[in-house]
Amino acid sequence: MAGKKVIITGVPGVGKTSVINETIEKLANENILYLNISFGSFMFDVAKASNLVQNRDEMRSLSKDQQKALQREASQQIAKIEGNVIIDTHASVKTPAGFLPGLPEWVLRDLMPDIVVLVEADDDQILRRRFSDESRLRDIEGARSIRDHQQFNRAVAASYAMLTGCTVLYVENADFLLTHSVEALAAVLR
C-alpha cells in the first residue's frame, strides 16, 4: 500500500525546517520512516538531469512553460515513490508580482497529497525571527504583510483541498514551543 504524502508549507521564518527535521527524527525513533523531499531541490535535480540548467540561479531564467514542465515531471516522479513522503515546499511564494501558488493544478493532479500542512506562527513572532536570523538575506516585510501572506496561504490551501480531497492541517509553531509543534505534527503523521 502506498504511504502518506504530506506537503508541508510555511512562510519564511516560521521555523518549518526545524519542525520537519525534528518530526522526522522523532518518528524515526518509533520506526516510522518519512522521506524528506524539498520540492525546489527535486525540481532542480530534474532540470540538471535534463541538461536544462547547471546551477540553481539558472532556474529563474527558464520560461514559464519550461518551469511548468519541470514541475509536472518532478510531481510525477515524487508520486511514484512508495512509502511515506514529506514534501517541503511553499503554499505560495511572495513575488514582486504578488502571491504565486506553490501547488498549481498541474502539480496537485499528479501529487494528490493526503495532507497539506500549514506551519504557522504569530505574525509578530515571525517578524522578530526574521530580524534575528542573520544567516539569511530576507526582504524586510512588516507584520501586516506577513499576516496577509499567511492568510493567502490558508485560502489557497483550501482550494488545494477542493481539488484533491486532501485535508488541511494548521500547526502552530509558537516561540519556545517547538516540541509542541513537533508533537502535533507527529500525531498526524504516525
Add this chain to the structure above:
Amino acid sequence: MAGKKVIITGVPGVGKTSVINETIEKLANENILYLNISFGSFMFDVAKASNLVQNRDEMRSLSKDQQKALQREASQQIAKIEGNVIIDTHASVKTPAGFLPGLPEWVLRDLMPDIVVLVEADDDQILRRRFSDESRLRDIEGARSIRDHQQFNRAVAASYAMLTGCTVLYVENADFLLTHSVEALAAVLR
C-alpha cells in the same frame, strides 16, 4: 425546467438543522417545495443498497477510493432529482488530520449547485451552544478553533464557486434571531 440545487452547510452547533427545517416549512406554506437531503445519509443509503455496509459505523472503515466512488454515485443520483433540493452537508469536516473538504471536485462536477449557503454564527455563541447541548457528544474546541473552522469554510466555499459558478451566501444565525435567519434564507430560495 430543473429546480434549484442549494447546498446548506455550517459548523456543528451553528443551528443548521433548525434553519433548514423552518425554512422548508415556511416555504411549504407558500407552496414552494424543497426536498431535504442529508448528503451523509444519502451516501449511506447508496452504500447499503450496494451491500458495501450494513450500518453507519462501517462507513468509516471504507477505503478512500470506495468513499470517493460512493460520493460520486450519491452526487449523480441527487443531480438527477427534478424540482428544488436542499442538500444538507458540511463545507468542511474537522478531522484529526485537518479540515476535510465536504465538496471535493468530483462531487461538485456532478452536483453543480446553484448556491452554497454557509450558516454562520459568532464563534462564542457557537461555543456556548455546544456546551449547553447535552444531547450530542462533541469534541471540545475553543472559540479560536471555531473561528478557524468557519474561516476555512468561507475559503473553501470560494473555491467551490470558482469551479461551479455557484453563488456563496452567508446566513448569520445569531442567538434569539432564528426567524431572521430563516427569512434571509427563504428570500433567496423562493
Add this chain to the structure above:
Amino acid sequence: MAGKKVIITGVPGVGKTSVINETIEKLANENILYLNISFGSFMFDVAKASNLVQNRDEMRSLSKDQQKALQREASQQIAKIEGNVIIDTHASVKTPAGFLPGLPEWVLRDLMPDIVVLVEADDDQILRRRFSDESRLRDIEGARSIRDHQQFNRAVAASYAMLTGCTVLYVENADFLLTHSVEALAAVLR
C-alpha cells in the same frame, strides 16, 4: 511573444477605474502600451454581434447557459489578443443570492491570466466613498458587509491562482494616495 494578461478587480467604490486609467496613462508615457478591456462590455458586444441582445438590460434575462457561452466566447477572443491587456472585471459580484465568482473555471481556462490584481481599500473608506458618490446608484451596505466582500475576493482569487498559476497582487488604494496605488501597479505592469 504574447503580452501580459492582467485582470484587475475591486469592489464598487474602491476606485478601480481611476487606478486603471492613471496606470495606463503613466505607462503610455513610457511607451508601454496596455489595451483596456471591460469584460462586461466585451461580453455585451459579443452578445450584440450574435443578435442575442440589443441593449445591456437584456443581458440579465439571458439563461445561465447562454451567459456561460458568452463568457467563454469573450474569454477566447480576449485570449487571442496579442500585446498587453488589462481586463477590468470583478473577482466576485455581490448578488441577492450571494457572491457570484467573476472568473469561474470556464473563463479562467481560456483567459489564463498572468496576474489577478485586487484593488483594495479600508472598508470604512469605501463606505464613505460610496455615500459621497452621487453619480451612481449603489445598494447601501455596511462596513462589515464590505469587509466580507473584500475577504471573499481574496479567497476566490486564491482559487483562481491555484487553477491557472497566476499571481495574486493586492494593491491598496487609500484615500489621498492614488498616485501611490498607481505606482505600485505600474511597477508590476512595466
